[in-house]
Amino acid sequence: MxxxxxxxxxxxxxxxxxxxxxxxxxxxxxxxxxxxxxxxxxxxxxxxxxKLTLAPFSLLGVSIAIFLGFRNSVCYARFTEARQLWGGLLIACRTLQRQALAICPHEVPRVTAMLLAFCYSMKHQLRRSDAREDLTRYLGDEAEIVLQRRAPTNYIELQLSQWLAEQRRQGNVSDMVYVSMDQSLNQLTQVLGGCERLASMPVPFAYGxxxxxxxxxxxxxxxxxxxxxxxxxxxxxxxxxxxxxxxxxxxxxxxxTPFGLANNHLPMDAMCRNIEVNLREMNNETLIPPAILPDARFRLV
Amino acid sequence: MxxxxxxxxxxxxxxxxxxxxxxxxxxxxxxxxxxxxxxxxxxxxxxxxxKLTLAPFSLLGVSIAIFLGFRNSVCYARFTEARQLWGGLLIACRTLQRQALAICPHEVPRVTAMLLAFCYSMKHQLRRSDAREDLTRYLGDEAEIVLQRRAPTNYIELQLSQWLAEQRRQGNVSDMVYVSMDQSLNQLTQVLGGCERLASMPVPFAYGxxxxxxxxxxxxxxxxxxxxxxxxxxxxxxxxxxxxxxxxxxxxxxxxTPFGLANNHLPMDAMCRNIEVNLREMNNETLIPPAILPDARFRLV
Amino acid sequence: MxxxxxxxxxxxxxxxxxxxxxxxxxxxxxxxxxxxxxxxxxxxxxxxxxKLTLAPFSLLGVSIAIFLGFRNSVCYARFTEARQLWGGLLIACRTLQRQALAICPHEVPRVTAMLLAFCYSMKHQLRRSDAREDLTRYLGDEAEIVLQRRAPTNYIELQLSQWLAEQRRQGNVSDMVYVSMDQSLNQLTQVLGGCERLASMPVPFAYGxxxxxxxxxxxxxxxxxxxxxxxxxxxxxxxxxxxxxxxxxxxxxxxxTPFGLANNHLPMDAMCRNIEVNLREMNNETLIPPAILPDARFRLV
Amino acid sequence: MxxxxxxxxxxxxxxxxxxxxxxxxxxxxxxxxxxxxxxxxxxxxxxxxxKLTLAPFSLLGVSIAIFLGFRNSVCYARFTEARQLWGGLLIACRTLQRQALAICPHEVPRVTAMLLAFCYSMKHQLRRSDAREDLTRYLGDEAEIVLQRRAPTNYIELQLSQWLAEQRRQGNVSDMVYVSMDQSLNQLTQVLGGCERLASMPVPFAYGxxxxxxxxxxxxxxxxxxxxxxxxxxxxxxxxxxxxxxxxxxxxxxxxTPFGLANNHLPMDAMCRNIEVNLREMNNETLIPPAILPDARFRLV
Amino acid sequence: MxxxxxxxxxxxxxxxxxxxxxxxxxxxxxxxxxxxxxxxxxxxxxxxxxKLTLAPFSLLGVSIAIFLGFRNSVCYARFTEARQLWGGLLIACRTLQRQALAICPHEVPRVTAMLLAFCYSMKHQLRRSDAREDLTRYLGDEAEIVLQRRAPTNYIELQLSQWLAEQRRQGNVSDMVYVSMDQSLNQLTQVLGGCERLASMPVPFAYGxxxxxxxxxxxxxxxxxxxxxxxxxxxxxxxxxxxxxxxxxxxxxxxxTPFGLANNHLPMDAMCRNIEVNLREMNNETLIPPAILPDARFRLV
Incomplete structure (x- = not known):
């Protein structure tokens, strides 16, 4: 961007x-x-x-402008939806972290790591880039298992869900609190599903x-x-x-196609980093990475 | 597509x-x-x-362009809604599978089968095609009962609901968890109801x-x-x-009419397969069918 | 339609x-x-x-086309909302029936009758037609009490709510399940309130x-x-x-005004019948009325 | 209207x-x-x-028509939102009344009075008119306290909330039911907050x-x-x-500005009366005021 | 404004x-x-x-008007969303205050202070202005800790969440009520996340x-x-x-960019004060600051 x-x-x-x-x-x-x-x-x-005169081109030009206006609002709506989904990811991560801090504080580092792995994995999945480096940073050896999956981001969420189920089985969280945190997990599912939908389903080809x-x-x-x-x-x-x-x-x-690397695409690197800053600060960690800033050509990736 | x-x-x-x-x-x-x-x-x-001159045609052409722009956004909105409903189906299936894995892991294969039967049955219902082969694959003999129904997809969901009620009656799930999973079932009802609405109710005929x-x-x-x-x-x-x-x-x-087989219709075969890949991978199954890819003419059905 | x-x-x-x-x-x-x-x-x-020339009419014609386009999207939005509310009615009825079948199976016939009475009563209220025949079919003598009410459809829903409260008082449903079914009743309230709003509040008269x-x-x-x-x-x-x-x-x-009997109005008869087919089939009833089909002039009422 | x-x-x-x-x-x-x-x-x-010719005015006229179309949809959207909020008020009142009838029937008259006071107070707050007469009818002496408040409608809702908390403290409602009714109160907060937003925040002045x-x-x-x-x-x-x-x-x-008294403004008197008719009928009261009808000039206030 | x-x-x-x-x-x-x-x-x-003639400019002018109309609706939608989020902030604050008054009345002053600190901190964060004075007024010495954070507003919400978790741990609120109040906290997270999204993500630069x-x-x-x-x-x-x-x-x-200080930007000072008036009045406090009114040039900041 x-x-x-x-x-x-x-x-x-x-x-x-x-x-x-x-x-x-x-x-x-x-x-x-x-x-x-x-x-x-x-x-x-x-x-x-x-000979050609301007009159029919005027009729045609205005018509094309109307259809181009329609196509622009359609494509812009996709861009906006993508941005809202990533905004929803920040909200869901903060909420899950806040709930974990309130309910089971000693388990928070693991939750943070899995949430960050979820974000970075989704970024790489949407850009079709290699997630190995980022995932290893947060998940250690487990990263290899994730990378072999065809739906890696969904697999990470499943691990979060399994962790939560384990807490419930051990009696650390009541059914009521379990259901409430499970609904926050649902928000992750919805963000992931929404982004996958935008990435896999273009505007009907014939329009463009x-x-x-x-x-x-x-x-x-x-x-x-x-x-x-x-x-x-x-x-x-x-x-x-x-x-x-x-x-x-x-x-x-x-x-x-808002998930690429062009000038007007979403700066998913900066957004992932922003989520990391937020979650680490909520943990009172001291080593917090700096925010990603635009480069000399005003680009933010 | x-x-x-x-x-x-x-x-x-x-x-x-x-x-x-x-x-x-x-x-x-x-x-x-x-x-x-x-x-x-x-x-x-x-x-x-x-004689005919261009001036009245210019007025008429621009007016038609405006109305055509309106009709296009209306029809595109139907297409988008259909796609969002199918996106919501993936989300609901993942959520139900995740909840089943967390709450009653030994019952998961049955849940997976019924969810996949739901998806394929909905696809066939919307396309008015024969669901026998697909349903038999997932439901076995029960498929015959489903096929005799006038609302087969709804019937499959009812079976899921009955299964969940049975778990509650046996004390496997508490009322709290029961209600939470029942709300995930509601999402299936909403996806089905939404798709049926789009399929049964065209844009007012007089517009087109x-x-x-x-x-x-x-x-x-x-x-x-x-x-x-x-x-x-x-x-x-x-x-x-x-x-x-x-x-x-x-x-x-x-x-x-986004549920047909034309070039710009929804690739429901590929979407059903995608849901299958996701659910089977969540179960750690080893025999996962490949994703459906576009053919040589770039078509995805 | x-x-x-x-x-x-x-x-x-x-x-x-x-x-x-x-x-x-x-x-x-x-x-x-x-x-x-x-x-x-x-x-x-x-x-x-x-003398009159075409140039000012061209300006005026395009302006009128723009305003007409606006009015059309406004009116079409009302039609779509009406259709979505009726789609929501099918969803709410299926959900309530499904919950009743899971929680208190022996009470289901009464729930089905009240849900169908709700649908038909809403249809007649929106069309200002006589509901006596339809209501008597589902409610028997109770129909007379309903017909004397100024808000008959709301009264039927109140009866459903009273029935649910009675089940709770008798200990048949826990507070948790009671609240969950009460939320499904809220969906009925919202469908009814939405339809009444559309019927009672036209587009500002001065626009048309x-x-x-x-x-x-x-x-x-x-x-x-x-x-x-x-x-x-x-x-x-x-x-x-x-x-x-x-x-x-x-x-x-x-x-x-989407609730009338004109060509482009909602086929509420067919939609009520569709709900009836769905609910009766969920009960495994054998005497299910046929779906309503378009007549020889392609009309569906 | x-x-x-x-x-x-x-x-x-x-x-x-x-x-x-x-x-x-x-x-x-x-x-x-x-x-x-x-x-x-x-x-x-x-x-x-x-001299002036029509050509530049044609360009300008069509541009103004486009911008006027935009302004009209913006203003109409405010009108529609206002109407939907009042529709939501009817729904919330019916829901609260229904829940009160099911849970604590002997307390219903007090709930009805407070709900009606809420509606009329909101009407007067939005129109900046004197609420004394209407509030005294429903709240008696308590009306004076309400009238001295700078946010009177919110104060009435607070009283409803306090009443509900009292019921919970006395053990008349369980935590589960308390939370469910509290969510219905939230709907009142949302209707009030939405209407206040529309009333206090016009379309940016420079547009008009x-x-x-x-x-x-x-x-x-x-x-x-x-x-x-x-x-x-x-x-x-x-x-x-x-x-x-x-x-x-x-x-x-x-x-x-949809909350005034002009021809195309919302008929809040009639809508308040309609809510009153609904709530009183749900209580099986016999003295129900008549609905407000349009006057000889077709106006409904 | x-x-x-x-x-x-x-x-x-x-x-x-x-x-x-x-x-x-x-x-x-x-x-x-x-x-x-x-x-x-x-x-x-x-x-x-x-030479230049008007005909091509007419074609171009109408096209620009169409695209300008599109850009205006996009930017106005951002303004409206910003206003709705701040409206949602008032609603969330009222709800949390109402719930606190009903559940744990003796803790209300602390909740009010934290809610107001949240509102003012968000205002300063969005305007990139100095929050020291406002935060010290509500949080005392704790303000210094907040000011050192890179996400100060989120930190304040975390404190609210910690306070709520403490109440739960002490047995003052049941799990059910805890979850319900936690959902009201989620509304704060959503308002904050939405505003941050609008502030950090402009309309694609190339459009403007x-x-x-x-x-x-x-x-x-x-x-x-x-x-x-x-x-x-x-x-x-x-x-x-x-x-x-x-x-x-x-x-x-x-x-x-609706969060600035220009003529058509949101009057966040007046909105913060309005929330303060509402919350203090709900506490029956006697020293309530006056509402902020437009200045002689009709400006409201």
């Missing part, structure tokens, strides 16, 4: 990091080339029967495809529709309109 | 599988034919008093009808409104605009 | 049942007459200073009025704005645009 | 009560005057360099201001942009467009 | 406080200068091939950047597109359109 770099409205106009501009620069260049071709052809163009195609065809034909009216101003206006439409298309595509 | 095949923006423009294009190709051909007729008629057309009609009439008249301005470019622009509108209409119709 | 009659895209263009067309045919006829008047007047019309008026005035003036450009094509385009706007206005109005 | 007076589509065009028309008539008159000035000036107007200003400036300049095209038809079209935009602006403003 | 200063529609047109106008006045001045340059250049402008840029470029080019049609009226229309677009862009940016 990019943390907003400049605050003054004027400087912000020229922000480079965090913009989607670098990713579409080549395509805008193509559009510029199309505009120059259109200016060169305009003489031959007007004399023949082949349809808009992707219409946006590109629209931008490619646009210079030829603008040139009879605007002549030498065609490149400026054509690239400007293309920038608006292509950016939104690209941004929506990025937000659709 | 189609799993996004190409990632590069340029190749994606020509994706064939997963597009709604094959389904509307014939109708785009009709539109092309209309455009050619319009070009042929344009001489006679201009001389008579019968109204937009279907206006979109088709609009696309049919469009060439005649474009031809005075665009002449030989009429077919290109007319087919392009028609493609945008017809695709969205077709896609919305497909998403309206 | 109309169950979608035709599936082929071409046949669907001419669907008659389930369309809102019959209801607005007279108004479209008026619009056609207006168009003919406009064509007759166009000579005198052009020579005088009195405002759009109703602007749509009609817009459609009436439209032919005069179209005629200078389109001449003999005016009737076709004017009636087409009017059809789109009037249909949506009429449909929104119908969806606003 | 205005209960829909006419049902026939034709008569409804001329509804006067419940329309926002009376409130904006003066402003429409100003717009008419502007249009006449525009017609008088059009000769001088065309000859000088000062911005749209209010742009709508008025737009309507004032519109006649000058219409007159070159429409000439003598300017007043009709200008007043029509202004009516649409001003009505929606006014209506949104009214819905923003 | 600005409390609406004028109520009459005419006076409200000229409201200065609470408007975003002061913040964009400089940018509107730039736009005015651009318009004057455009008028001066128009002679040379028409003769050369460099994209619209910021297109709005500014659009407004800068607009005068050159308007001048061929409007000539001397260009400055009026150009500044008017720019005002509408720039205001919405600025307002959305302000609402995106």
């Amino acid at each position: 990019i943390i907003r770099p400049h605050r003054h409205w004027f400087l912000r106009l020229f922000a480079w990091h965090g913009s989607v501009l670098p990713g579409i620069l080549f395509r805008l260049g193509l559009n510029l080339a199309m505009s120059l071709i259109a200016i060169l052809c305009v003489g031959w163009y007007g004399s023949s029967g082949v 495809l349809l808009l992707h195609r219409t946006v590109y065809l629209f931008c490619s034909l646009l210079p030829f529709a603008l040139v009879p009216d605007l002549h030498y101003m065609t490149p400026l206006v054509s690239v400007f309109i293309s920038y608006t439409f292509l950016s939104l298309d690209t941004l929506a595509e990025e937000l659709e | 189609i799993i996004r095949p190409h990632r590069h923006w340029f190749l994606r423009l020509f994706a064939w599988h997963g597009s709604v294009l094959p389904g509307i190709l014939f109708r785009l051909g009709l539109n092309l034919a209309m455009s050619l007729i319009a070009i042929l008629c344009v001489g006679w057309y201009g001389s008579s008093g019968v 009808l109204l937009l279907h009609r206006t979109v088709y009439l609009f696309c049919s008249l469009l060439p005649f409104a474009l031809v005075p301005d665009l002449h030989y470019m009429t077919p290109l622009v007319s087919v392009f605009i028609s493609y945008t509108f017809l695709s969205l209409d077709t896609l919305a119709e497909e998403l309206e | 109309i169950i979608r009659p035709h599936r082929h895209w071409f046949l669907r263009l001419f669907a008659w049942h389930g369309s809102v067309l019959p209801g607005i045919l007279f108004r479209l006829g008026l619009n056609l007459a207006m168009s003919l008047i406009a064509i007759l007047c166009v000579g005198w019309y052009g020579s005088s200073g009195v 009025l405002l759009l109703h008026r602007t749509v009609y005035l817009f459609c009436s003036l439209l032919p005069f704005a179209l005629v200078p450009d389109l001449h003999y094509m005016t009737p076709l385009v004017s009636v087409f645009i009017s059809y789109t706007f009037l249909s949506l206005d009429t449909l929104a109005e119908e969806l606003e | 205005i209960i829909r007076p006419h049902r026939h589509w034709f008569l409804r065009l001329f509804a006067w009560h419940g329309s926002v028309l009376p409130g904006i008539l003066f402003r429409l008159g100003l717009n008419l005057a502007m249009s006449l000035i525009a017609i008088l000036c059009v000769g001088w107007y065309g000859s000088s360099g000062v 201001l911005l749209l209010h200003r742009t709508v008025y400036l737009f309507c004032s300049l519109l006649p000058f942009a219409l007159v070159p095209d429409l000439h003598y038809m300017t007043p009709l079209v200008s007043v029509f467009i202004s009516y649409t935009f001003l009505s929606l602006d006014t209506l949104a403003e009214e819905l923003e | 600005i409390i609406r200063p004028h109520r009459h529609w005419f006076l409200r047109l000229f409201a200065w406080h609470g408007s975003v106008l002061p913040g964009i006045l400089f940018r509107l001045g730039l736009n005015l200068a651009m318009s004057l340059i455009a008028i001066l250049c128009v002679g040379w402008y028409g003769s050369s091939g460099v 950047l994209l619209l910021h840029r297109t709005v500014y470029l659009f407004c800068s080019l607009l005068p050159f597109a308007l001048v061929p049609d409007l000539h001397y009226m260009t400055p009026l229309v150009s500044v008017f359109i720019s005002y509408t677009f720039l205001s919405l862009d600025t307002l959305a940016e302000e609402l995106e």
Whole structure:
């Protein structure tokens, strides 16, 4: 994620990091080339029967804007849901830690380790990266068993559940308190299930495809529709309109899959660390790792 | 469901599988034919008093785009709700399995079998397909009784509920734990009830009808409104605009009924298998079936 | 409710049942007459200073489309909420029945009768129809007492609650189980309260009025704005645009009050019957009434 | 609130009560005057360099329509939430009454009185009107103590809570039942907190201001942009467009504060009475006040 | 937050406080200068091939309006969620205080102090201001310990949780009541977690950047597109359109971060004081601080 770099409205106009501009620069260049071709052809163009006017493109442009607006809200809703689920993870971890501290204080270190392993394992599962290093830090040798599972994060939660059942069997927690802590475990299940759902189920492929195609065809034909009216101003206006439409298309595509490493994806490293800081501080531990801060390019991973 | 095949923006423009294009190709051909007729008629057309201009079509086109945007969000919301319900099914199954493992470990195989029977039965009920094979695998002879029921999935849940009541009667679970597990069963009821609601209650028929009609009439008249301005470019622009509108209409119709076997429907086979993998792994079973992967045409059923 | 009659895209263009067309045919006829008047007047019309052009109507038309889109989502949201509440009723009935079967099996017939009386009474209360026949079937002589109440459905739920309290007083259910079943009763209260809210509180009257008026005035003036450009094509385009706007206005109005007997209203008869089939099957009863199916005109009441 | 007076589509065009028309008539008159000035000036107007055309107003009008649509959904969402909270109040009162009837029947009259006092006190708190009369009717001398409080409604709920705690202390209700009824009290807290939030926190002032200003400036300049095209038809079209935009602006403003006494505000008197009828009927009381009905102008307060 | 200063529609047109106008006045001045340059250049402008027409700007303007509408609803949703979380804080505090008063009345002063410390600490954490003074008022010397924490508000809640666990260990509250009060503590965790989420996670930076840029470029080019049609009226229309677009862009940016001190941010001082008034009144305390009222410029902090 990019943390907003400049605050003054004027400087912000020229922000480079965090913009989607670098990713579409080549395509805008193509559009510029199309505009120059259109200016060169305009003489031959007007004399023949082949002509394009702006009116149908206006109708089409507004329609595409409406559908693009729909696609953006859909993709942004996925991003927001992902963020809320990770917010819910912090809440569930704090709650479980708080309950453990109140009910069975001597067992807290084990609970903390398992909660942190859960968070880091979920991060790696969603990013399809290697969880070995992080899991070994919290679980020791047990990490190997977790890593062989096809649903490793769920397995860690199962271990938490088994630990809780053991406490109940030993009479450390009553049925009432057991059920209450089990409901906090359910919140972990829901966060995990929700994130897996977002990761495994994209927006129907045909939506993105349809808009992707219409946006590109629209931008490619646009210079030829603008040139009879605007002549030498065609490149400026054509690239400007293309920038608006292509950016939104690209941004929506990025937000659709919020668990990656791109500029507008969730900073799961920083969020995992934040949960670790919170849980360790609740234990009155003294060696608490520092929070992860954005780098020089304002990126937070 | 189609799993996004190409990632590069340029190749994606020509994706064939997963597009709604094959389904509307014939109708785009009709539109092309209309455009050619319009070009042929344009001489006679201009001389008579019968003429169409683009301005009223622009007003109408934008209005249709707004209503189509509304219909799309409505249908997409149904698709999303269906997906969330199936996500909730995974969560409920994991929770029940986890609770069973913690409370009455020796009864777990029976719980797993009944949960899997519930999932597969719901899949077949929603698709109106034959559940015999799947149910026999999990329930044995009991499957015949289930298959005779008019609400088979609900009956399986009732058996789970009866099993839980039996555990309570035998004193294996306390009232507190009984109520907690009963609430997890309620989640199954809610998933089932939600899916049945989506399957039995379409978007009001008049909505789809109204937009279907206006979109088709609009696309049919469009060439005649474009031809005075665009002449030989009429077919290109007319087919392009028609493609945008017809695709969205077709896609919305497909998403309206998310439990079928079309390209953009839910991959319930893969989701049932995923639940099976999860539950079997939680039991430390060794014979776990492989996950279902998309086929060569990127389809996941 | 109309169950979608035709599936082929071409046949669907001419669907008659389930369309809102019959209801607005007279108004479209008026619009056609207006168009003919406009064509007759166009000579005198052009020579005088009195003229209408399409540009302001385009601005107004798009604005009305936006507001109409808003009104449609509002009314559709009411329809969806009504459907979800009835879906919640099925879920609550199944849950209560399931709990009764697990806890106090010998009392189940009485619970089933009261649950069914609740459903049918709610249906009649929402439709303001006579509940006598249905209530007598389930409650016998007690029906008379219910019918004299000003809040009959709530009274039936109170009887269920009294029955549950009686079971608790007799020691048949523990406090824990009592509270759990009482929460299922709360779901009935919420479904009832939600439906009563939808039935008693329309969308603010001024919204419908405002759009109703602007749509009609817009459609009436439209032919005069179209005629200078389109001449003999005016009737076709004017009636087409009017059809789109009037249909949506009429449909929104119908969806606003989802508990009636019109084409797009909820099929509460079929839903009550469905609940009855479910509950009776859960009791292993043998005399189960058939499901209600759509009639020859695809209507489901 | 205005209960829909006419049902026939034709008569409804001329509804006067419940329309926002009376409130904006003066402003429409100003717009008419502007249009006449525009017609008088059009000769001088065309000859000088000062001219306005419709194209930029079309762009601006559609933009304002989009923002007005946004503001309307925001304000309508506040109205709907207010209505849902009051619906939740009926549900919470019924639930508490039902629980009291089941658990401690001899204490019910006191519970009913306190619940009704809660409802009426909330109504007066939200309308900033004098609650003395209503509170004295239900609480007797205790009303004076309530009236001196800065948060009177919350104080009444506290009394209910104290009564419940007293029952628990006397052993009339078990901890389990106490917690369950306490959760129903929480629903009252949530309804009260939600209504206070809506009443104390308007939509950000700048939103309303911005749209209010742009709508008025737009309507004032519109006649000058219409007159070159429409000439003598300017007043009709200008007043029509202004009516649409001003009505929606006014209506949104009214819905923003749903707890007042205007035409489109919530009928809290009728809703309080409805709760009273429900609770008294549940007690089998014989003296039940009649429901409040709309007056001759279709208003329900 | 600005409390609406004028109520009459005419006076409200000229409201200065609470408007975003002061913040964009400089940018509107730039736009005015651009318009004057455009008028001066128009002679040379028409003769050369460099020309801009309104048609492409109309297409672009409507598209920007649609995307701006989307961004506004996104930012407003964040503002609303922030307000709802603070509303939830009042509800949770009232509930915990109510439960404490009912269960362990002699411990209430300590609970009140910790709840108020929680509220003020959260306010300072969200505004990144110094909490020393406020925390010392409620916690005395303990405040120093809290201030050294990296998650101070969470630490205060942990103290509340520890106090509750102590009550349970001493047998003052049963497991049942303990779990119920622990769930009210969960509400505090959720409010805190939700606010931290909103504060730490902005809307994806590229969204704001994209619209910021297109709005500014659009407004800068607009005068050159308007001048061929409007000539001397260009400055009026150009500044008017720019005002509408720039205001919405600025307002959305302000609402995106609802926890600051700007005009449209949440009045957290007043809300904290309101909670204090409520809790102290529930304790029957006599020294209750006055509510915070808007200042002479209608601002409420």
